[in-house]
Structure formats: structure tokens, C-alpha cells
Amino acid sequence: MKNDYLPHKAKITSIQKESFDTNTYKVVFDDKKIKDTFDYKQGQFAEISVLGVGEAPISITSSPTRKGFLEFSIRNTGKVTRAIHDLKVNDPLFVRGPYGNSFPYDELKGKNLYFIAGGIGLPPLRSLINMVMDNRKEFGHVKILYGAKTPDEVCFKKELEEWKNIPNTEVWLTVDKPCDGWGCSVGVVTELWKETNVHPENAVAILCGPPIMIKFVIARLAESGFKDIDIVMTLERYMKCGIGKCGHCNIGEKFVCIDGPVFTYNQVKAFPTKEHAF
Numbered sequence: 001m002k003n004d005y006l007p008h009k010a011k012i013t014s015i016q017k018e019s020f021d022t023n024t025y026k027v028v029f030d031d032k033k034i035k036d037t038f039d040y041k042q043g044q045f046a047e048i049s050v051l052g053v054g055e056a057p058i059s060i061t062s063s064p065t066r067k068g069f070l071e072f073s074i075r076n077t078g079k080v081t082r083a084i085h086d087l088k089v090n091d092p093l094f095v096r097g098p099y100g101n102s103f104p105y106d107e108l109k110g111k112n113l114y115f116i117a118g119g120i121g122l123p124p125l126r127s128l129i130n131m132v133m134d135n136r137k138e139f140g141h142v143k144i145l146y147g148a149k150t151p152d153e154v155c156f157k158k159e160l161e162e163w164k165n166i167p168n169t170e171v172w173l174t175v176d177k178p179c180d181g182w183g184c185s186v187g188v189v190t191e192l193w194k195e196t197n198v199h200p201e202n203a204v205a206i207l208c209g210p211p212i213m214i215k216f217v218i219a220r221l222a223e224s225g226f227k228d229i230d231i232v233m234t235l236e237r238y239m240k241c242g243i244g245k246c247g248h249c250n251i252g253e254k255f256v257c258i259d260g261p262v263f264t265y266n267q268v269k270a271f272p273t274k275e276h277a278f
């Protein structure tokens with residue numbers, strides 16, 4: 001009988017430090033068949049576990065266009081993530097999934113895209129960003145607007161430089177507290193509206209970040225003329241099973257683990273609780 005809760009064993013093949021509390025883990029499944037057939041979509045998540053400790057839902061930050069491995073950017077916030085941060089290259093990590101819906105892809109073709117992220121909100125968007133970069137000609141202008149507390153907390157520093165050099169692509173950074181030599185903006189992510197045009201024509205905005213950031217970004221997008229349906233976001237919710245069985249993640253009739261984590265703003269507005277109403 002198939003066991004939905006059975007994770008697959010994988011090996012950590014590299015660890016990239018992103019900031020003082022966040023690392024990106026590249027993992028490869030031990031079983032060649034799983035490695036070759038594990039199929040996921042941009043924006044999905046997996047349940048990652050350390051034996052004897054527990055599991056946590058983590059977005060798959062690698063792009064489905066890049067095969068043979070998975071990447072997870074993990075912030076050390078609690079029991080499981082602390083145990084993952086204690087692991088080293090070649091240590092085992094257990095993965096079950098992929099779960100959840102995904103960012104629209106075909107619907108975004110030909111559109112101008114605004115990726116707007118705060119802090120650890122960039123990793124969940126990176127899967128789609130790299131998928132877009134790997135098929136760059138299929139999309140219009142791309143702007144990445146990214147805010148972090150300090151320059152040290154900016155994730156994917158090398159990749160942000162690479163994205164900036166791709167034609168028809170812009171990267172705008174801001175931090176709350178700059179350090180010596182910081183050459184970009186200072187202030188919250190909506191400050192970037194002063195630096196660059198954010199225009200709704202033929203555009204979709206894709207957001208991920210803390211609720212307070214999402215709230216202010218949505219307000220600025222609305223002021224700029226974006227329709228609710230053209231604002232897409234990925235939500236976090238306390239989860240257990242990841243497969244619609246335990247009821248930990250539901251908001252009204254919706255289960256964030258199966259109906260989400262990706263929602264348009266008009267879907268979020270229809271949620272019965274104010275918690276995610278922004």
C-alpha cells in the first residue's frame with residue numbers, strides 16, 4: 001500500500017550560506033528512479049525531515065527546468081530548521097512531496113512581470129524566476145524588487161547580479177539598515193516605487209514576504225492601477241501533513257497545502273477570516 005507520509009532519502013551535495021540564519025541546501029535523491037521521476041512545479045513545496053526530530057514545509061527554490069537535484073533555502077527558526085542547519089555536506093535529508101499548487105506559468109507568457117519579495121520571501125519566488133530566465137524570450141519586461149533588513153540578509157547575492165545582466169531584466173534592491181559601501185536604496189520595499197516605474201499594463205505582480213510587507217505592497221500596487229487578479233502571492237500557514245488531511249492549514253473551506261500556497265489577491269480577499277485579508 002502506498003504511504004503518503006513516507007519520505008525519500010536524499011543526500012546534501014552542497015550548502016550555500018545566504019545570510020547569518022539562512023542556507024541553501026542542494027540535495028540529490030539516493031534512489032535513481034526517484035531522482036529521475038520526481039517532478040515538481042514552480043511554487044510547490046516539500047515536507048523536509050530530519051530523522052528523530054520532525055518535518056517542516058519548505059518551498060522548492062530550484063527551477064523545474066534544472067533537473068537532477070532540488071534546492072531549499074532554509075532559515076534557522078525552530079526545531080527542525082535548527083537540526084537541518086546542524087547538517088553537513090553528504091549528510092542525509094528526507095523529502096516528501098511535491099505538494100501544493102503552483103505559480104501560473106503559461107498564463108504569464110508574454111506578460112511583464114514584477115517579482116516583489118521581502119527577506120526570506122525571495123526563495124519561494126526563485127523557482128519561477130529561474131524558470132522565466134531559462135525561457136526569457138517568452139516573457140515581457142521583468143523587474144525584481146527585493147527588500148531585506150540588512151545587506152547581510154539579502155539572499156542569492158550572486159544570482160541577483162546575474163539576473164541584472166540578462167536583457168530586459170531589472171533588479172532593484174533596498175535594505176532597512178545599510179552598511180558602509182551599500183550602493184542601493186534604503187527603506188522598505190515600497191520605497192523602490194520612487195526608483196522605478198511600476199506599471200500595470202500587460203503586467204502581473206508576484207509577491208512573497210512577511211504579511212506586513214504584503215499589505216503595503218498590495219496597497220501600492222492598487223494605487224499603481226493593478227487589478228486584484230493580476231496580483232499573485234504565495235502564503236505561509238502552519239502546516240503538518242501537507243496533503244489536506246490534518247486540517248492545520250485551512251482558511252475557511254480552503255486548505256493552503258492543497259488549494260495553495262499560491263493565490264491571487266481576489267481569492268485572498270474572499271477568505272472568511274481577516275488574518276490573510278491584508
Ligand SMILES: Cc1cc2nc3c(=O)[nH]c(=O)nc-3n(C[C@H](O)[C@H](O)[C@H](O)COP(=O)(O)OP(=O)(O)OC[C@H]3O[C@@H](n4cnc5c(N)ncnc54)[C@H](O)[C@@H]3O)c2cc1C
Binds near residue numbers: 079237239
Ligand atoms: C508552504 C510553505 C513554504 C515554506 N517555505 C519555507 C522556505 O522556503 N524556507 C524557510 O525557511 N521556511 C519556509 N516555511 C516556513 C517553515 O515551514 C516554518 O518556519 C517551520 O515552522 C519551521 O519549522 P521548525 O520546526 O524549524 O520551527 P518551529 O519549531 O515550528 O518554530 C518556527 C516558528 O513557528 C512558530 N510556531 C510553532 N508552532 C506553531 C503553531 N502551532 N502555530 C503557529 N506558529 C507556530 C514558533 O513559535 C516559531 O516562531 C514555509 C512554510 C510553508 C507553509
Ligand code: FES
Binds near residue numbers: 238243247249255
Ligand atoms: S497541512 Fe494538513 S491539511 Fe493542510
